[in-house]
Amino acid sequence: MTMGTAAVRVRGLWKRFGQQVAVAGVDLDLPAGKFIGLVGPNGAGKTTTLSMVTGLLRPDQGSVEVAGHDVWRDPVAVKARIGVLPEGLRLFERLSGRELLAYTGRLRGLPGDEVDKRATQLLDVLDLAGAQHRLVVDYSTGMRKKIGLAAALLHNPEVLFLDEPFEGVDPVSAQTIRGVLERYTGSGATVVFSSHVMELVESLCDWVAVMAAGRIRATGTLADVRGDAPSLQAAFLELVGAGTRDTASDLDWLGGGTR
Numbered sequence: 001m002t003m004g005t006a007a008v009r010v011r012g013l014w015k016r017f018g019q020q021v022a023v024a025g026v027d028l029d030l031p032a033g034k035f036i037g038l039v040g041p042n043g044a045g046k047t048t049t050l051s052m053v054t055g056l057l058r059p060d061q062g063s064v065e066v067a068g069h070d071v072w073r074d075p076v077a078v079k080a081r082i083g084v085l086p087e088g089l090r091l092f093e094r095l096s097g098r099e100l101l102a103y104t105g106r107l108r109g110l111p112g113d114e115v116d117k118r119a120t121q122l123l124d125v126l127d128l129a130g131a132q133h134r135l136v137v138d139y140s141t142g143m144r145k146k147i148g149l150a151a152a153l154l155h156n157p158e159v160l161f162l163d164e165p166f167e168g169v170d171p172v173s174a175q176t177i178r179g180v181l182e183r184y185t186g187s188g189a190t191v192v193f194s195s196h197v198m199e200l201v202e203s204l205c206d207w208v209a210v211m212a213a214g215r216i217r218a219t220g221t222l223a224d225v226r227g228d229a230p231s232l233q234a235a236f237l238e239l240v241g242a243g244t245r246d247t248a249s250d251l252d253w254l255g256g257g258t259r
């Protein structure tokens with residue numbers, strides 16, 4: 001894939017769960033080689049969108065292309081080119097971290113010695129070398145994110161999708177993950193990650209898509225989306241119209257007063 005082409009191209013994407021419309025007609029072009037943040041409040045539809053984009057959830061309507069291939073017509077081509085760290089990551093709990101990477105690498109069709117080499121480096125960079133022979137079931141939340149990230153990177157994907165990768169991760173591990181991702185995008189790969197933490201997106205991303213109530217509300221470079229607002233957070237609150245409600249008056253019983 002050449003620079004300048006879209007890493008992800010979404011057209012007319014819809015998903016309903018019963019009465020609930022989770023994704024309401026999303027169109028999105030995400031440029032290759034960027035660090036991209038998909039931001040929005042809880043329930044905006046980020047996870048549902050990423051699940052459909054990565055071939056984990058079938059859309060009601062619409063199309064998705066990743067790295068030039070249609071996700072639903074050509075799933076094998078797409079899955080070979082992407083890495084995914086899903087929300088609520090499920091791992092093989094009774095494997096050690098090292099075994100999990102070995103298994104993932106072989107599933108990806110990599111030769112055994114290459115898997116060993118890459119696994120050793122990833123475990124080292126992600127500060128998991130000391131825990132590599134412990135079972136995944138005994139890993140902490142942050143360690144699980146890191147081993148999940150290692151598994152998603154092992155085959156050197158063109159596009160990496162991360163759903164809330166920093167949730168439950170301590171600042172030191174977050175810095176480590178960040179370093180790995182920056183190096184990876186620096187080499188021309190694309191990272192798409194979802195988050196509701198604006199400061200994080202602002203400090204990491206060069207491109208953002210703002211989502212609310214199942215729709216894309218703004219998309220573009222960080223500077224474009226931020227506009228004249230002092231921060232992405234402020235721009236975001238303006239976009240989704242959440243800055244005006246006086247929440248304090250709704251909770252007048254909270255603190256002090258009657259119990």
Ligand SMILES: Nc1ncnc2c1ncn2[C@@H]1O[C@H](COP(=O)(O)OP(=O)(O)OP(=O)(O)O)[C@@H](O)[C@H]1O
Nearest residue numbers: 017020022040041042043044045046047048049196
């Ligand atoms: N499997 C499901 N069944 C029913 N409703 C669902 C399902 N998955 C998502 N939803 C609903 O769709 C909407 C979008 O959810 P989604 O998880 O995509 O949001 P999100 O932006 O990822 O939120 P968060 O930041 O809280 O993870 C929500 O109203 C949610 O309740």
